[in-house]
Every structure is written in C-alpha cells, then in structure tokens.
Amino acid sequence: MSINVTLFVQMIVFALLIWFTMTFVWPIIRGAMEERENKIAEGLAAAEKGESDLVLAKDNADKILLEAKGQAKEVLDQASLSASNIIEEARNNAENEMTKKLEAAQSEIAVEVNRAKDQLRDQVAAIAVAGAEKVLKREIDKNAHKELLEDLAQKL
Amino acid sequence: MEEVHKGPESSTDYIIHHLTNLHTSGGTFWTELHIDSIFYSVFLGILFAGGFYLVARKATSGIPGKMQSFIELIVEFVDTQVKDSYHGSSKLIAPLALTIFCWVFLMNFMDLIPVDLLPAIGASVGIEYMKVVPTTDLNITFGMSLTVFLLMIFYSIKIKGVGGFAREIFFQPFGKWLLPFNFLLKVIEEIAKPVSLGLRLFGNLYAGELIFILIALFTLSAGAHTLSESLVNLIQPQTLVFFIIQLVLGLVWALFHIIIITLQAFIFMMLTIVYLSMAHESH
Numbered sequence: 001m002s003i004n005v006t007l008f009v010q011m012i013v014f015a016l017l018i019w020f021t022m023t024f025v026w027p028i029i030r031g032a033m034e035e036r037e038n039k040i041a042e043g044l045a046a047a048e049k050g051e052s053d054l055v056l057a058k059d060n061a062d063k064i065l066l067e068a069k070g071q072a073k074e075v076l077d078q079a080s081l082s083a084s085n086i087i088e089e090a091r092n093n094a095e096n097e098m099t100k101k102l103e104a105a106q107s108e109i110a111v112e113v114n115r116a117k118d119q120l121r122d123q124v125a126a127i128a129v130a131g132a133e134k135v136l137k138r139e140i141d142k143n144a145h146k147e148l149l150e151d152l153a154q155k156l
Numbered sequence: 157m158e159e160v161h162k163g164p165e166s167s168t169d170y171i172i173h174h175l176t177n178l179h180t181s182g183g184t185f186w187t188e189l190h191i192d193s194i195f196y197s198v199f200l201g202i203l204f205a206g207g208f209y210l211v212a213r214k215a216t217s218g219i220p221g222k223m224q225s226f227i228e229l230i231v232e233f234v235d236t237q238v239k240d241s242y243h244g245s246s247k248l249i250a251p252l253a254l255t256i257f258c259w260v261f262l263m264n265f266m267d268l269i270p271v272d273l274l275p276a277i278g279a280s281v282g283i284e285y286m287k288v289v290p291t292t293d294l295n296i297t298f299g300m301s302l303t304v305f306l307l308m309i310f311y312s313i314k315i316k317g318v319g320g321f322a323r324e325i326f327f328q329p330f331g332k333w334l335l336p337f338n339f340l341l342k343v344i345e346e347i348a349k350p351v352s353l354g355l356r357l358f359g360n361l362y363a364g365e366l367i368f369i370l371i372a373l374f375t376l377s378a379g380a381h382t383l384s385e386s387l388v389n390l391i392q393p394q395t396l397v398f399f400i401i402q403l404v405l406g407l408v409w410a411l412f413h414i415i416i417i418t419l420q421a422f423i424f425m426m427l428t429i430v431y432l433s434m435a436h437e438s439h
Binding site for chain 2: 002003004005006007008009010011013014015016017018020021022024025026028029030031032033035036039
C-alpha cells in the first residue's frame, strides 16, 4: 500500500470525468427536466385558465338566456296586447257599422212611412173629393174649391 | 484460484495476496502504477459517463423512458443536495457532485462482487494480482480528495481574490499579532479536509473488503484451495458447516455493505459540496 503515480493518473481521470459530465451530461439532462417542468407549469396554467373561461362563458350564457327570455316575454305581451287591440277595434267597427245600418234602416222606414202616409192622405183626399163630388155633384166647382180641399187634405 | 501458486497457501498468504495491487515494476514513485486500480477506475468512469451520455443524448422533455427516469432521479437527488448546501453560482459543483456520487458508488460496488471471482478469472489468464475495488486503494481516494482540495483553493482565490485568501490564511482567527499561529491553524484545517475525505472512503472500503476476505477464509481454512477441491470437500460434513457459515456471513455482510457503499459515496459527495461552498464564503 504505497502512494505512487496512480494518484496523479486518478486525478487526471477524475478531472476528465468532471469535464465530461459538466459538458455532455448535466446540462442536457437538467435542460430536458427544466423544459418538462415548464411544460407542466404551462399546461396547468392553461387548464386553470380554461376552467375560469368556462365559468365566464357559463355566466355569459346564463345572462344571454335570461335576456332572451325577457325579450320573448315582451314580444308575447306585445302580441297579446295588439291582438286584444285588434279585437277591440274590430268590435267597435262592427258596432258602428251596425248602428249606421240600423239608423239607415230606421230612416228609410220613416221615409217609407211618410210616403205611405202622403199617398194615403192623397188617396183619402181623392176619395173624399170623389165622395164629396158624388154628393154635391155640380155645386162644387173643382177649381173654386181647390183651395179648400187642399187645406182639408193637409189637415188629414 | 490459487493454481498459480505452488503448494498449499496459508491464510496470511491468501490475505496478503488479495491486498496486493497489480503494479508496474520500478519501485519508485513515478514508475509504479497500480494497473488494476486505474483499470477498474477508468472502466467504471466510462461506464458512468457513457451510460449517462447515452441517456442524455436521447433525453426528451416529454414522457421519459424508464432509463431516463432513473437517471433523472439521480440527477434530481444530487441537484437537491447541491441546492441545499451550495449557494454560489458555479456551474461546476453540481456535475462534480454527480460524478463523485455515481463514480464512487460504482467503484464501491465492486466490493459486492464475490471477492475471488474477478481475481480467479484474472489468474486463469495469467494476471497474478488483482484488487478489484479501486476505492480500497489510497491512491484512488486521495486522487479524488486532492482534486477536490485543488478546487477548494481555486474557488477560494477566485471568489475572494489572492489578497482575500491570504488575509484569511494569515490574519484569522487571532488577528495580525499571532500571524504564525493563524497560518499553522489554517493550514492544518485545510489539509485535514482532503486527508479526512480520502481516508474515510479508503478506510471504510478497505475494512469492508478485508472482512469479505476474512469471511472467504472459512472454506479456505477447511482445506479448499481450488474450486474443484472445494466441491469435492463439500461432501465432508466439516467443510459443509464452514461453507454454510461462510455463505450466511457473506450474505449478511454484503447486505450491510450495500448501505455502506451508498453512504460512503453520499458522504464523499456531500462533504465535497460543503467544502466547496465553504471555500466560497469568507469567514
């Protein structure tokens, strides 16, 4: 067991090994490990972001849904309102028309009644005149008493 | 495994044989090289660097495969330890810690390979001596701890400047009037770091290896020097008892040793991180 040149050879071998590990082994393996660590960190961050995005999107969707529901309700309300308006209007129109028709019919009836009355009156006057003519025959001059007869017919 | 030796072998011979490195002849500092230690150290270093490199080349930031997950587990573990103890900006500390942890672990792991297996294979092709656990060689552990020591000095000077480093050595902790004591104290404090770092790893693994060798002595002392001899002797009740004792003890020690080799690799890495982060801070 003696100390000899083996010592120096071992030192040189050791130095070479350190150099080799430092140049070709350590940086490459650590580099790969660090890269993977970064990748995992990025992946986790992306997952977290995706999750929060999902929550946001859900909120947004809920909001939009709520809005749409409100709008639909509004449209429905408006539709029912205008429907009832249209019905009301139609009813009014119909009522007006009916009144108008009724009045026209009434007035026509009145005209017809008046005409019938006039005719009747004329006929009664003619009958009266004829009767009187027959009674009085000559004594009554149609022309001389025309005024009197017309007055009589008016009173009928 | 002892065919290369002539005649019966004593327990002492067996132990000494196992604790002898395959080395170049010469006997002086510069000519004697522990071939087995360097071979296994370089082989395991290439195993570690090559394995990690292959995974790194195909590393994906998507879903990792089983191999990549395993490598990332180790890298993450080391990175956590470094981040907890070291707050400087150097890009060297973490790869250094990873290298130490994996490499020392692999070198320690050689201890779990049956103590005679690789030397026996070596012996069959004519390699007489072979220590398969590089971390039971002081040269290897000190080679690493001294490299860490040099890095400590390098970072001390880099962060604090030559002046700052010199002030720390000469004027702390007792002020300028006790300059020699400061210097002595600081030198001892600093030298103690690589020495304890190297000795701790060496001591633990050397002791562990020694106990494996001692456990292996059970059947050897029963007269089995070769594999064929062992198999023949197994029929005898005495040898069978020793064989079972060796099996049980070997298993228990190996299980316990799994903790030790991991722990020692971890301690070497942690202390390196701590020492280097101390070098970054001024006192």
